[in-house]
Amino acid sequence: MMRTRPLKVALLGCGVVGSEVARIMTTHADDLAARIGAPVELAGVAVRRPSKVREGIDPALITTDATALVKRGDIDVVIEVIGGIEPARTLITTAFEHGAGVVSANKALLAEDGSALHAAAEKHGRDLYYEAAVAGAIPLVRPLRESLAGDKVNRVLGIVNGTTNFILDKMDTSGAGYSEALDEATALGYAEADPTADVEGFDAAAKAAILAGIAFHTRVRIGEVYREGITEVTAADIASARRMGCTVKLLAICERAADGRSVTARVHPAMIPLSHPLASVREAYNAVFVEAEAAGQLMFYGPGAGGSPTASAVLGDLVAVCRNKIGEATGPGESAYTRLPVSPMGDVVTRYHISLDVADKPGVLAQVATVFAEQGVSIDTVRQQSRQDPDGEASLVVVTHRALDAALSGTVEALRKLDTVRGVASIMRVEGE
């Protein structure tokens, strides 16, 4: 049974994702209508540069006044693909006030202020969907919010940023240094002109905050996510990982504490064994492991960014919001009833791989081992290598057993104070075992 009055959609933003959303809405209009049960009509497109030629979009739909568009009163669904905090936040809440459900791809905003947006949606009885905010086309938000709604998720671990994965993969396969790999990523369009959000881990941290909140039914803001980027990962780190049978990936890790009373969320580069499925995630692909009590270990893999994949996620949400609108229903809202606090990084249990430059003389290993013992950190393996260089230095590589991150960083601090330790060449966590 098909309604004839079309559902009206306002598109905020018409960049890489927005233009693809508009294109598919036109080329696949019949399919969308059949799946929704009513035709959908692009009723307006808010842009910053109205003079730009936008193929396939009726120029009469273009406006620079996004606020007026969402306030029109006849808009059923607003698709927000502008990004950033403002004006996106105000536009979304205005949309709720004026009767529209919202589909957003805005990870930064959701990670910063998701609870307030959910509250506004609930107050006005509207939908807020955001599958596209995490890992592009890979269904993750819906599986976590809905498929696993009857299960208890204990861990989410994955590669959620394509740019950094491309760079690290390039460093791993070609032996290139960080800058060289970044240049290639930029040249190929995998990195933006200002790559800060990606390489410093802000993008992955926003996704980690969103995933942790959904997975553990609590609230996690981006500021509560521990974050290290990949700018200090060196070719030597990658070579060192290789010697251990590992590779280096930027991981987002959300965990429920062993006692179940708190959660942690963190983003940092880590060594993972080559045998781990995440080690073989190449180029700009994303992959996320979800460990749940009853379901066991699930993995989701696919393109984590790009216009078409992100548009696919946006349109899936558009269909859902339209169906709900027709059925006068709303989809799942925020579920944050556990109110589990987010513990600091020091409470995380992890392993360290530490490379030290030490004086090449007897007794150094004993000194170093004593520091570890004093901090209560147990050593897994040590590799000592005399460099036979004029400075009389040797390399000492220590891999620890699992310990509190606070104890591990305390150990590093104490090592720095030893006379025989000339420098800490690198520290990297080891995960996935």
Place this chain on the structure above:
Amino acid sequence: MMRTRPLKVALLGCGVVGSEVARIMTTHADDLAARIGAPVELAGVAVRRPSKVREGIDPALITTDATALVKRGDIDVVIEVIGGIEPARTLITTAFEHGAGVVSANKALLAEDGSALHAAAEKHGRDLYYEAAVAGAIPLVRPLRESLAGDKVNRVLGIVNGTTNFILDKMDTSGAGYSEALDEATALGYAEADPTADVEGFDAAAKAAILAGIAFHTRVRIGEVYREGITEVTAADIASARRMGCTVKLLAICERAADGRSVTARVHPAMIPLSHPLASVREAYNAVFVEAEAAGQLMFYGPGAGGSPTASAVLGDLVAVCRNKIGEATGPGESAYTRLPVSPMGDVVTRYHISLDVADKPGVLAQVATVFAEQGVSIDTVRQQSRQDPDGEASLVVVTHRALDAALSGTVEALRKLDTVRGVASIMRVEGE
């Protein structure tokens, strides 16, 4: 805001999956209530053997009269984990008539008669959810029905039966023959006493029918799925696959034809390259690739069977159906508007790996090659090996380029008629390239 009147759930079947569903409903009652917005109460459990001790289930809830249970009139959701066609079908439709939504894990019934069930659900305005019917805990039905609802799926390819994957994996890693590997699977509980449904591919074919229907928005019944099991896969086939850099997997493959006017669905053993992600799916795990126009290639991986994983999927659906019930809404129904017909196996384009026993004398290869040419099948590689045995036989292994399955089977038929071909030792399709 929590409703206080509990939602009442009737559980039909209390075997491996049902007992786990009942257990989690009890142990995680608070979480389920918080996520649904109302408590859920197990109101009755229909079983065949009431005398069996069922830990954690109030004996007063046990009944052998499933029909009376679903007709009670106060049941909000019926969970059907009996399996098989009848009485499951009648119980489900009776549940719809008496006001209940249904969560089912019954792949055989859905693949046989899914459309009629959906029609009954729609007629009475009820929900029919069945994530657990395909690939256990792996979210596949929901991602295909909802996340990809705005995209165009062109192909679904995967390992959807854990038993056969365990057997083939065992044959591959240990060199064991089929019977030996089946015995091990049975001893470890991966295969049932009567393994027919698994090893003959009926279970995978049911899942393929369900997946193809959802993916292509059409109707596919199990009888329309081409099906070959793994009982004739030999240690020699696996060794032969190895020599080609491949392994053997039982694949379910659903494809939209190149012209978009029909679909195909098939289940058969196939050689796939070791570099393909499906090649590394071990033991009883499942993994499914979905290729969609905008999303690109997605992969879903996890435990495809077992009490807990299947219960996780059932409970996720239970939460959804309960939420819909409270919101007086229904979830997505059947979407079969494309009405694409299912083409026969002969229309599938694939590749063959053919092992022939031939007379060890000059001119045989020329004869064989002529047969391929006459059938319009192009040869990729040929390997000829004299066995220097008293029978004067040689082995000839031919791998073809892509061709219509009808032409490939026509070729095999013609080869059998050649005097110099003493026998066709094995035929296997090659996929995943």
